[in-house]
Amino acid sequence: MKITEKLWLGKLTTPLPDRHRPVYNWFTMKESFSRELVLLLAETWGLDEGDLVLDPFCGTGTTPLACRELELDCIGYDVHPILLLAARVKLRDYDAGKLKENIEAFLKNRFEGQKVEAPGFIARVFPSAVIEEIASIRRKILELEDEAIREFMLLGLAIAAMRCSWAHKDGAAIKVVKRPIPPLLQELGRQLRRMCSDIKKLRMKGSKVKVEFCDARKMNLTDGSVDAVITSPPYLGKKEYLSAYRIEQWVAGIEGPNPSDLIGGSEGGDFSQLVDLVGNKPRETWGYFKDLFEVIKEIQRVCKKGANICLVVSDGCLPGGPVDVCQTLSGLAEKAGLRAKSLVIVNKRYCTTPSRKKLGITKEGLLIWTK
16 A cells, blocks of 8 residues: 655645535534545546445535535435434525525514523533523424425524534533623524525535435445445544534434444454454454444445545544554455555644643544555
């Protein structure tokens, strides 16, 4: 496997290039990559109209949305309900005029505070009056019959409510920073109108694109049906995927993901196929590699011969120091029957202790494979 450094690509493996891009920026993940990375890979690989792209960890839908712009077919899978809500809302076709009428009619409702029993973490980040207002608005939204409009407004409420909270996200931690906050209904109206306006700005073409709940370790696809894979699996040791969106989940009335559905949830089982590649790594990482090996075998199964694959991954940082992930996953790919062509290193960071003692360097990179 060829190893190169292209640090200028590092920005494309973040959502920063999309922070002002309509629709893409409605709801983003700190760990996601950008539209530009999808466009770059599609051009490099010569993907064309009708080709099917797979993203088995689609998050809030960057890959499917970019594919829709390129007129490529795409299937996106995830197991996180709030992220799937965001992806569905971004990818739908809307009648902008009808949507605007529904938004304006909805905002004319009277929302009387509704007493609710809120979890402790919600009570810490919202004034009690805002909690009651959220509950009242959510109840009215859930009464809407049109699923597309209902989910559009639920996502808008989740986004607007965060701007009316004292929550400050700092990695896996959610800190309480008390400050003046705007009126919720005013912020909701601003958010929904902006989203409605954004729909007209993004030119989406008529390809077949969908996102659905599916465990990437057992995908709902036939053998040899996929032309390319563009994805970023959860990073080793990162717990944000489980807890980072609990406020938005509560606001939208959506349950969080089932821990057993997440990568790294496997604690037992047969590790004999992996021992040559992970046997010298901390025992707590074995479940992560075992789960990703199952995903890699599924990628190998569903891809056509000659299909191109790109995974955005990072080495892990554990209390004992860095854990190689990039090259280990490429070894697992070879074991599954894929060809690991290259590792393109796009970022290098220090792995540190909580007291900022440097333990070594971790690499973030693009794993480029073919079948």
